[in-house]
Amino acid sequence: MDIRFEQAEARFEGRTILQPLTLSLVEKRIGIIGLNGSGKTTFARMINGLVAPTAGHVTVDGFDTVKQADAVRGRVGFIFQNPQNQIILPILKEDLALGLKRKKLSAAEVKAASDAVLSRFGIAHLAERRAHELSGGELQLAAMASVLVTQPELLIMDEPTNQLDLKNRNLVSRTIEGLHESVVVITHDLDLIGDFERVLLFHQGQLVGDGPADETIEFYRGLAE
Amino acid sequence: MRTLYVEGGSVLHRLSARVKLIGLFLLSLLVFATHSPVLLGIVAVTCAAVYLSLNIGWRQSWLRIRVFSLTIVVVALFTLVLESPAAALETFFRLSAMMLAAAAVTATTTTGDFIDQITAAAWPLERIGLVKAADIGLGVGLVIRFVPEVVMRYQAIRDAHYARGLKMNVISTAVPLIILTLRNADEIAAAIDARSIRGQK
Numbered sequence: 001m002d003i004r005f006e007q008a009e010a011r012f013e014g015r016t017i018l019q020p021l022t023l024s025l026v027e028k029r030i031g032i033i034g035l036n037g038s039g040k041t042t043f044a045r046m047i048n049g050l051v052a053p054t055a056g057h058v059t060v061d062g063f064d065t066v067k068q069a070d071a072v073r074g075r076v077g078f079i080f081q082n083p084q085n086q087i088i089l090p091i092l093k094e095d096l097a098l099g100l101k102r103k104k105l106s107a108a109e110v111k112a113a114s115d116a117v118l119s120r121f122g123i124a125h126l127a128e129r130r131a132h133e134l135s136g137g138e139l140q141l142a143a144m145a146s147v148l149v150t151q152p153e154l155l156i157m158d159e160p161t162n163q164l165d166l167k168n169r170n171l172v173s174r175t176i177e178g179l180h181e182s183v184v185v186i187t188h189d190l191d192l193i194g195d196f197e198r199v200l201l202f203h204q205g206q207l208v209g210d211g212p213a214d215e216t217i218e219f220y221r222g223l224a225e
Numbered sequence: 226m227r228t229l230y231v232e233g234g235s236v237l238h239r240l241s242a243r244v245k246l247i248g249l250f251l252l253s254l255l256v257f258a259t260h261s262p263v264l265l266g267i268v269a270v271t272c273a274a275v276y277l278s279l280n281i282g283w284r285q286s287w288l289r290i291r292v293f294s295l296t297i298v299v300v301a302l303f304t305l306v307l308e309s310p311a312a313a314l315e316t317f318f319r320l321s322a323m324m325l326a327a328a329a330v331t332a333t334t335t336t337g338d339f340i341d342q343i344t345a346a347a348w349p350l351e352r353i354g355l356v357k358a359a360d361i362g363l364g365v366g367l368v369i370r371f372v373p374e375v376v377m378r379y380q381a382i383r384d385a386h387y388a389r390g391l392k393m394n395v396i397s398t399a400v401p402l403i404i405l406t407l408r409n410a411d412e413i414a415a416a417i418d419a420r421s422i423r424g425q426k
Contacts, residue, residue: 045415050415050418050419070421073419073420073421074421077419077420078416078419078420080412080415080416080419082412085409085412085413085415085416086416088367088370088413088416088417088420088422089335089336089337089340089366089370090228090230090335090336090370091228091230091335091336091337094335094336094337097337098337098340098422099420099422101359101422102421102422128232130228132228146420147419147420150420150421
């Protein structure tokens with residue numbers, strides 16, 4: 001997966017959320033860190049076209065995130081901070097089927113794909129359950145399943161361990177470790193990205209750190225003091 | 226998120242969503258075609274019996290229709306004052322029958338089935354280029370999805386008032402309720418876009 005930002009900038013109501021940025025991301029494990037309001041989420045949302053750059057452009061495998069948004073979203077899945085909002089239909093198996101509609105599969109194929117992704121995350125027993133009945137960890141896994149059922153190549157996760165207890169946090173962490181897809185994780189949970197290949201640090205709308213996890217995290221700790 | 230659907234094995238659960246929606250539509254026509262309070266009363270009682278047979282529980286059954294029931298009572302009272310007792314009774318039974326029938330259909334039909342049926346019903350409009358049928362289905366499904374969420378949010382705002390010893394009023398309730406609902410709707414719209422669900426055929 002090749003993500004390219006070329007002088008991409010995000011402004012909102014006259015305020016610069018993300019300064020013009022040029023970079024290329026090809027690693028399989030990328031972490032994004034920074035203080036609240038530093039531009040992390042805006043940066044991540046630009047990767048799958050949820051936020052359009054106000055200047056410059058962003059491409060994923062050569063597809064422009066604005067002009068070819070459908071092609072980009074077929075490759076890039078996004079998991080939001082609140083998994084409750086990620087799951088659109090209340091019953092898990094219905095939600096998975098909703099995501100698969102664009103593929104025009106038969107009912108049997110939809111069931112097979114849904115069963116496969118639920119089994120992959122060890123939550124096949126939750127297929128008939130309602131989202132509000134799930135624990136925080138189960139809900140986060142369900143959100144991942146809802147996105148990965150369409151088989152994107154890259155998964156972006158916005159604070160996936162936010163508000164989880166230690167047990168659920170570890171469950172989600174192990175699941176992320178086992179993903180064969182490329183991942184971009186925005187997080188304040190620095191242990192989660194401790195062994196990632198590359199970590200980006202944002203501060204006041206600027207990319208101020210970019211390198212191996214240990215170096216960038218150490219720099220971030222100093223910045224946050 | 227919560228859902229209005231209740232699992233069960235009743236006859237209504239087993240009926241296809243299409244049959245239920247067509248039945249609800251025909252019932253709505255029927256109750257407006259007659260002006261007999263007796264006939265409307267029988268229809269309303271029948272609908273109430275069907276609704277109560279779904280084993281939702283008395284309390285939950287009441288909570289689901291409470292707001293609509295109170296609205297119907299207010300409308301009937303206005304009719305009583307402005308017209309006649311017979312007209313008020315007619316209005317009360319007519320609206321009650323529709324509400325109870327709709328509540329029964331909603332409790333026995335999953336949101337996914339609603340979306341599929343509405344999408345199928347809107348398909349002729351898509352063929353003549355007026356709408357995207359899937360978007361209409363998704364829109365209706367989201368409305369149904371949001372009903373219990375708005376109620377939950379109202380309860381949270383009410384609890385926040387109680388916790389701070391404040392009395393509730395229209396402004397202090399409606400403003401946060403609207404803002405929270407719109408913010409939530411924005412997030413869900415973003416999730417729909419991110420998952421490329423909108424605009425499907």
